Amino acid sequence: NAGVTQTPKFRVLKTGQSMTLLCAQDMNHEYMYWYRQDPGMGLRLIHYSVGEGTTAKGEVPDGYNVSRLKKQNFLLGLESAAPSQTSVYFCASATLAGMDTQYFGPGTRLTVL
Amino acid sequence: KQEVTQIPAALSVPEGENLVLNCSFTDSAIYNLQWFRQDPGKGLTSLLLIQSSQREQTSGRLNASLDKSSGRSTLYIAASQPGDSATYLCAPYNYGQNFVFGPGTRLSVLP
Numbered sequence: 001n002a003g004v005t006q007t008p009k010f011r012v013l014k015t016g017q018s019m020t021l022l023c024a025q026d027m028n029h030e031y032m033y034w035y036r037q038d039p040g041m042g043l044r045l046i047h048y049s050v051g052e053g054t055t056a057k058g059e060v061p062d063g064y065n066v067s068r069l070k071k072q073n074f075l076l077g078l079e080s081a082a083p084s085q086t087s088v089y090f091c092a093s094a095t096l097a098g099m100d101t102q103y104f105g106p107g108t109r110l111t112v113l
Numbered sequence: 114k115q116e117v118t119q120i121p122a123a124l125s126v127p128e129g130e131n132l133v134l135n136c137s138f139t140d141s142a143i144y145n146l147q148w149f150r151q152d153p154g155k156g157l158t159s160l161l162l163i164q165s166s167q168r169e170q171t172s173g174r175l176n177a178s179l180d181k182s183s184g185r186s187t188l189y190i191a192a193s194q195p196g197d198s199a200t201y202l203c204a205p206y207n208y209g210q211n212f213v214f215g216p217g218t219r220l221s222v223l224p
Contacts, residue, residue, distance in 0.1 A: 004156075033211075043157075043202070043214040058211065090156055098144060098206035104156035 002026055004105035006091050012111045013081045021076040021108050023091030031094040032074040033058075033102065034066060036087040043090070049074055050097065081112045115140045115207055117215035125221040126193055134188040134218045136203035141184045143205040148177050148188050151200045151217070160201075161188070193222045 007022040023032065034046040045058030049068040063085060065077045074093075078085060088109050092102040116139045126132055136146070145164045149157040161177040163170040163186070170177045176189040186203055200217040 040216070042216045045211050048211065092157075098208065098210075098212060101147060101159035101162055102157075102212065104158070106156045107154070 004091055004093055004103050006089075006105040006108050008108060009106070010109050012113065013078075014113050015082060017081050018077070018079050019081065019110075020078075021089055021091075021110075023074045023076070023093075023105055024072055025074075025091075025093040025103070026072060027093060027095075027103065028071070029093035029095055029103070030071075031097050032068065033092040033094075034064070034074065034076045035090045035092065036060065037090060037107075038087050046076065046089075081110075083112045086110060086112045115205060115210070115213040117203060117205060117213050119201075119203060119215040119218050121218060122216070123219040123221075125223065127223050128193060128195060130193050130222075131189070131191050132193055132220070134190070134201050134220070136186040136188070136205075136215055138184045138186075138203075138205045138213075138215075140205075140207055141181050142207060143181060144208045146177075146179055146186050146203060146205045147212070148175075148186075149202045149204060149214075151202060153199075157202065190220075193220075195222045195224045198222050 004025045033048045047066040052071040055066045067075045091105040094102045120135045147162045148160045161170045163179045174191040179186045200219045202217040203215045204212040
């Protein structure tokens with residue numbers, strides 16, 4: 001039981017490049033979340049999903065897109081990376097929205113030059 | 114919009130001390146509140162989830178209390194150990210919304 005895994009762990013991009021972050025969970029959770037964590041800003045919700053095939057915007061969705069084609073996977077895409085997207089990205093999953101604990105992945109550290 | 118503050122921002126204590134971390138939130142109509150631990154370079158791990166109907170929740174040396182009406186929660190750590198060194202975040206949940214995370218308290222327990 002791996003829990004929540006994230007790929008890659010580290011990545012350096014140049015401004016304008018694109019990339020996809022992959023989150024996978026093996027706990028059969030319905031809810032999945034993408035957060036970014038920045039010094040002084042705390043943890044902020046980017047996008048989330050309440051089930052396979054669904055996505056919704058969080059607090060800071062601009063510049064990101066997401067997809068949930070399979071229940072166990074939640075992808076976060078950056079179409080044209082900007083230096084402001086330099087951050088640590090965390091994926092989380094949960095059985096029920098807010099009523100149960102969220103399980104977090106180890107994070108992806110992204111630097112955009 | 115829910116806003117969360119945590120005091121102190123950082124805390125350094127000698128091993129063995131009992132300590133209290135504070136969390137304040139502006140919207141008291143919460144469904145529950147969680148306390149998380151984050152080790153450097155790692156993801157968050159849930160420590161305690163306290164429901165709005167509860168006053169306290171305990172796990173080992175950790176005790177979380179909740180005063181919903183005043184918008185406060187405290188995390189009490191008894192007999193602190195160097196392995197407790199980490200950042201502790203609180204996250205209240207309002208029904209139909211998403212978790213809002215506090216900025217965290219960075220704890221260092223010195224041997």
